[in-house]
Amino acid sequence: MATIASTVRTADDAKLLRFALKQDAIGSGANGVVYLAAAAIFGRLFGLPAGLLYPVGAFLVAFAAALLFLASRPTVSRPAVAVVIAVNIAWVAASVELLVAGWFPLTTLGVALVIAQAVVVAGFVALQITGLRRTAV
Incomplete structure (x- = not known):
C-alpha cells in the first residue's frame, strides 16, 4: 500500500487522533453555542464583555465544524492537524495572557473558566x- 506523508495511513492508525479531534469539536462547539446563546449572561457571570463572547462563540462553532470534517475524512491531513494544534496552542497562550495582563475585570468564576478551558485545550x-505521532509514516 502506498502512503502519502501528509496523510494518516489507515483508520486504525488514526483512532486516537480522530478521538482527540472529535472531543475538541464537542468541547469547542458546546462552548461556542453557549457563548452565542447567552453572551450577556455569561459576560456578567464571568466578567467578560458580551461583545467578545459573540465572535469567540462564532469562531468556536466554525472551528468545531472544521474539526468534525477533518476527523471524518478517510485520511486525516497531517498539515491540517498541525494547524489545529497551532490554533489550540494559541488559545492556551491567549488564555494565559488574558489572565496575566488583566484585560478584563474577570470574576472569580471567570478566572476559573479561563484556567479550566486552557487546561482542557492543553x-x-x-x-x-x-x-499524530502514532500515525507517523
Missing part, C-alpha cells in the same frame, strides 16, 4: 500530538 493538544 489536554487536547497533548492528545492530538500523541495521535
Whole structure:
C-alpha cells in the first residue's frame, strides 16, 4: 500500500487522533453555542464583555465544524492537524495572557473558566500530538 506523508495511513492508525479531534469539536462547539446563546449572561457571570463572547462563540462553532470534517475524512491531513494544534496552542497562550495582563475585570468564576478551558485545550493538544505521532509514516 502506498502512503502519502501528509496523510494518516489507515483508520486504525488514526483512532486516537480522530478521538482527540472529535472531543475538541464537542468541547469547542458546546462552548461556542453557549457563548452565542447567552453572551450577556455569561459576560456578567464571568466578567467578560458580551461583545467578545459573540465572535469567540462564532469562531468556536466554525472551528468545531472544521474539526468534525477533518476527523471524518478517510485520511486525516497531517498539515491540517498541525494547524489545529497551532490554533489550540494559541488559545492556551491567549488564555494565559488574558489572565496575566488583566484585560478584563474577570470574576472569580471567570478566572476559573479561563484556567479550566486552557487546561482542557492543553489536554487536547497533548492528545492530538500523541495521535499524530502514532500515525507517523
